[in-house]
Amino acid sequence: MDQLDDEILVMFIEDSREHLGNIETALMDMERHGADIDEELVNTVFRAAHSIKGGAGFLNLANIRELAHRLENLLHMIRGRELTPDTRIINQLLTGFDRLLALVERGPQSDAEDIGELLAALSGVAEEHFTTEQRAQAAAKAVIALPGGAGAFTADELSLRQAVSGGKNLYLVEYDLIHDVQARGKTPLDVITTMESSGLIVDCRMELSAVGDLDAPPVNRIPFYVLYASIVEPDIVGYLFALDVSRIHPVDLDALLPPAAAAPDAPALTQPREFGPWLLTDAQQAAEVRLAPGQLPEAAAAREALLAALATGRDTLLVWPQAPACDLALLQVLIAAVRGFAARGQALAHGDAPPPALAEAVRRAGLGPKDLADAGLPGELFAASFQ
Numbered sequence: 001m002d003q004l005d006d007e008i009l010v011m012f013i014e015d016s017r018e019h020l021g022n023i024e025t026a027l028m029d030m031e032r033h034g035a036d037i038d039e040e041l042v043n044t045v046f047r048a049a050h051s052i053k054g055g056a057g058f059l060n061l062a063n064i065r066e067l068a069h070r071l072e073n074l075l076h077m078i079r080g081r082e083l084t085p086d087t088r089i090i091n092q093l094l095t096g097f098d099r100l101l102a103l104v105e106r107g108p109q110s111d112a113e114d115i116g117e118l119l120a121a122l123s124g125v126a127e128e129h130f131t132t133e134q135r136a137q138a139a140a141k142a143v144i145a146l147p148g149g150a151g152a153f154t155a156d157e158l159s160l161r162q163a164v165s166g167g168k169n170l171y172l173v174e175y176d177l178i179h180d181v182q183a184r185g186k187t188p189l190d191v192i193t194t195m196e197s198s199g200l201i202v203d204c205r206m207e208l209s210a211v212g213d214l215d216a217p218p219v220n221r222i223p224f225y226v227l228y229a230s231i232v233e234p235d236i237v238g239y240l241f242a243l244d245v246s247r248i249h250p251v252d253l254d255a256l257l258p259p260a261a262a263a264p265d266a267p268a269l270t271q272p273r274e275f276g277p278w279l280l281t282d283a284q285q286a287a288e289v290r291l292a293p294g295q296l297p298e299a300a301a302a303r304e305a306l307l308a309a310l311a312t313g314r315d316t317l318l319v320w321p322q323a324p325a326c327d328l329a330l331l332q333v334l335i336a337a338v339r340g341f342a343a344r345g346q347a348l349a350h351g352d353a354p355p356p357a358l359a360e361a362v363r364r365a366g367l368g369p370k371d372l373a374d375a376g377l378p379g380e381l382f383a384a385s386f387q
Contacts (some may be wrong), residue, residue, distance in 0.1 A: 001070065004205070008058075008187055008188060008189060009059060009107055009108075009191050010057065011141070011187065012055040012056075012104075012189060012340070012378060013104055013105070013107065013150065013332060014051050015051070015055065015189065016051075016101070016104040017101070017104070018046060019047075019051055019052060020097060020100065020101045020104075021049035023045060023048060023097045024094060024097070025113070025225050026041055026044055026045050026293060026344040027045065027085075027090050027093050027097070027235050029041055029096075030045070030078070030085045031085055031087060031090040032041060033083065033085070033175050034084060034086065034373070035081075035084045037078065037079070037081060037085075038196070039079060042078050042079045042085075043079065045075055045093075046072060046075040046076065046079060047196075048131055048368075049068045049071040049072040049075060049097075049100075049194070050068070050072050050103070050200070050201070051193075051196065051279075052064065052068045052100065053068035053069050053072060053192075053201075054192045054196065054201040054204060055189055055192060055204055056068060057201075057204045058188045058192065058204050058205065058206065058224070059108075059317055060205070061107070061108065061110055061111065062206055063103055063110050063111050063115055063317070064103045064104060064110055065112060065161070066115075066321075067096060067099065067100050067103065067115055067118065067119065067122075067190065068100060069159075070096065070119055070122040070123060070126075071093060071096045071097065071100065071122065072134060073122075073123075073126055073159070074089070074093060074122060075093075075127060075153060076162050077129065081115075082124075083127055083129050086373060087370075088125075089125060089225060092121060092122060095118065096118065096122055096123075096362065098120055098254075099200070102201070103262060103269075104224070108325070112307045127341075128343050128344070129339075129342055129343055130343055131291065131343075131344065131345030132345060134158055136157075136381070137156065137157040137158035137161060137244060138156050138157070138158040138256065140157040141154055141155070141156055142155055142156075142157060142158070142160060142253075142256050142257055144152070144172055144199055144227060144250060144251055144256065145172075146172060146174070148318070150207065150223070150225075153172075153203045153205075153225070153227050155203065155227070157257050159202070160202070160253055160257075163200055163202045163229040164253060166228050166231070167231055167234070168200070168229040168230055168231050168233070169200065169229065169230060169231065169234075169249055169250060170202070170227070170229050170250070170251040170253060171227075171228045171229070171234065171237060171249060171250055171251060172225060172226075172227055172228075172251055173195075173225070173226040173227075173228050173229070173237070173243065173247065173248055174223060174224075174225060174243075174247040174249070175223070175224040175225070175226065175243070175247075176196055176221045176222065176223060176224065177206065177221075177222040177223075177224045178222055179221065180242070180243065181224065183382075184242075187249065188206075188224060188283060191224070191226075191250075191339070192204065192226075192243075194240075195226060195228055195241065198230055198232055198240060199224055199229055199230025199231070199232065200228070200229040200230065201227070202227040202228065202229055203226075203227040203277065204224070204225065204226040204227065205224075205225055206222060206223070206224050206225075207222070207223040207224070207225060211290060219359075222331055227251075233360055234248045234250055245309075267374055273303035273305075274309060275301045275302075275304045275308070276298045276300075276301030276304075276339040277291055277292045277295035277296065277297065277298060277304035278290065278291055278297075278298075278301050278303060278304075279291075279301055279305075280291065280294075280308050280309055282303050283317060285315070286314050286316055286317050286347075286349075287309040287312050287314045287315070287316045288316070288317045288318075288351075288354055289302075289306060289309050289316060289317070289318050290319040290320075290351075290362070291320040291323060291380055292322075293321050293322070294322075294324065295323070296323065296324065296325060297320060297323045297326055297358075299327070299329035299330045299332070299333045299358055300329075302330060302333050302334075303336070304331045306318075306333065306337045306340075306348075307340075308338055310337075310344060310346065313344075314346065315346050315347040315348070315349065316341065316346065316347070316348050316349070317349050317351050318337075318348060318349070318350050318351065319350075319351035320351075320354065320355055321355075322356070323355035323358070324357065325357050326354075326355055326357040326358035326360075326361055327361055327375070328361055328362070329372070330358055331358065331361070331362060335353075335377060338377055344385075
């Protein structure tokens with residue numbers, strides 16, 4: 001690195017430390033609020049991850065950028081109320097931000113670390129709560145480039161759709177580090193900060209290959225490309241950043257991405273299906289999984305019935321009258337079902353309170369309302385059992 005690069009790296013590390021200074025407190029406050037999302041609090045944490053991602057993108061610090069991106073995705077889902085910041089989620093975020101700070105402190109050496117397991121864990125948490133459409137979007141990749149291929153970025157459709165939510169436009173912006181940045185007494189981090197004040201930086205990078213070699217004519221420029229989302233119109237973007245409008249390239253996502261495939265029709269429930277003591281039937285607007293009166297609610301059979309209900313693509317009503325005995329295996333199935341239905345974007349409602357036998361098993365195990373809520377169960381489901 002030359003002196004300017006060293007100065008930018010030092011600035012990046014100092015800024016990142018500042019962003020991360022109060023993250024632990026903010027995350028604990030998010031957990032305390034739970035489903036009652038404090039949007040400003042979540043936005044503060046989101047902006048920290050996002051700013052670090054932008055700086056790391058410019059400095060080509062791949063591990064830092066990717067980890068910040070995964071954290072940002074979870075925070076976006078919390079902000080959109082697709083994810084409740086329970087203890088499990090907050091612990092994952094705490095682990096992620098702790099590692100992010102450690103990587104920042106290592107600077108360029110951070111890319112030598114193996115963070116694959118952590119990235120997979122963070123992605124796994126998000127994917128548990130994806131709808132079918134979101135899963136398809138996360139797998140679809142788009143290449144965004146100028147005519148001729150310069151300034152190419154590759155991003156998944158889900159991240160791009162999230163970036164333009166709220167009516168934002170997507171732009172590929174061309175900067176020249178020599179004339180647009182250095183000659184104006186600025187640094188790339190100054191540019192990033194300015195752009196983030198009126199929008200969202202999806203990605204950014206330098207194109208050092210454009211410099212060429214000594215045999216080529218001098219180009220006297222170093223391109224710096226920014227993939228940028230904002231509600232601001234192109235001519236105003238150029239004015240804000242003192243760039244000619246010809247260097248602000250709107251991106252038409254709908255033209256760039258293939259149309260979403262139509263979802264297959266849900267299998268019809270033409271006949272009731274029995275799974276041991278459980279019966280899966282068509283209840284007009286939803287599927288219904290009902291336990292036969294007086295029968296033991298076998299956990300394995302309950303799992304099969306709920307999987308079959310999930311496969312119909314419908315919301316499902318779980319009805320379980322009084323049962324003579326229950327164990328924690330049924331609770332495990334119930335928790336897994338809640339997560340599975342949420343991940344598919346389907347609702348799992350409960351027609352009755354859990355059998356007293358199950359509530360008793362829960363209490364004997366030392367579990368309380370908070371434990372159940374952290375596992376994803378509706379807070380009111382066992383409420384009467386703990387009064």
